[in-house]
């Protein structure tokens with residue numbers, strides 16, 4: 463495994479991706495084909511109503527941020543393929559800021575990212591939740607999703623990234639897991655266990671986030687998130703092994719890991735935030751699972767592309783799809799970025815086709831959930847395009 467250096471051609475391509483005015487435009491439709499009409503036919507499932515909610519309704523061809531399928535696509539100054547991604551459905555900066563303020567307050571109260579309040583505020587996960595969950599204007603629900611996301615992200619930042627030693631990773635994650643699936647030791651060991659769970663900000667954050675989730679979600683959906691975060695932790699360990707072994711994974715292996723070291727836990731809360739209930743039978747349907755995990759993977763490849771600039775400055779080896787492709791397919795870094803965009807696009811096209819079929823034949827709740835995943839892709843990309851986490855390097 464060789465250390466990477468910032469390649470000026472890659473920097474140019476990443477800058478193109480990040481650019482608002484000349485970047486790769488959203489090329490995908492704003493709604494899954496056919497679902498706009500179906501939503502209209504099911505007013506009970508057509509999203510929130512009331513003050514300030516009109517922007518949250520799913521509109522087939524309208525972008526919240528000046529990108530629409532009718533706009534020209536592709537960048538004038540590069541041959542980077544279009545990033546196939548829907549536009550964001552709504553942009554309500556005030557709502558995002560409100561959620562973000564409360565999220566930062568929570569982080570301060572529990573000591574998460576202590577001394578880095580300004581940085582965490584600038585990352586603006588409140589805005590991410592506002593963009594990615596356009597069918598909810600409920601700040602309390604968006605805040606719960608934001609707390610879960612920040613706690614999951616912090617687990618990565620504290621235990622995996624930023625030069626963290628890989629050796630204790632398994633133990634860190636094993637203990638962290640018990641914050642939301644409690645261990646029940648003989649009573650005499652309980653004080654010692656409890657002390658450890660309280661003396662680390664990641665553990666405190668995960669426990670607190672799950673407690674808040676339990677206030678708004680029923681047991682099956684809390685269990686659903688538990689399962690997705692367990693898979694996330696397995697994937698964190700998977701990545702840690704490459705560091706210990708100093709091994710560059712094969713492209714297929716990297717992608718398999720990225721399906722779960724992904725935003726899948728965020729997608730799992732789409733119905734909770736939207737205040738409806740997708741049955742566990744439908745969530746677990748292998749056809750739904752395939753579509754949703756592909757979308758999760760694609761949304762995280764967006765992260766790989768947008769975070770390349772940041773990762774060039776991080777300590778230690780940072781894995782992302784272009785780095786893995788360049789290493790294994792003996793191509794230049796710019797070519798690896800292009801191939802990564804193509805892989806992203808294939809995943810999104812496949813999701814679009816399969817989710818459309820499922821939405822047309824499944825329950826109204828499944829239809830709304832899959833539309834929510836599609837909206838999530840658009841909001842996720844829009845957030846990556848603007849967050850200080852990837853734009854201030």
Ligand SMILES: CC(C)=CCC/C(C)=C(\C)COP(=O)(O)OP(=O)(O)O
Nearest residue numbers: 611614615618723724725727762769
């Ligand atoms: C919000 C959430 C579920 C986060 C867990 C997974 C995660 C940390 C990412 C999908 C982000 O990936 P990465 O580790 O590459 O993050 P950075 O690019 O370092 O911000």
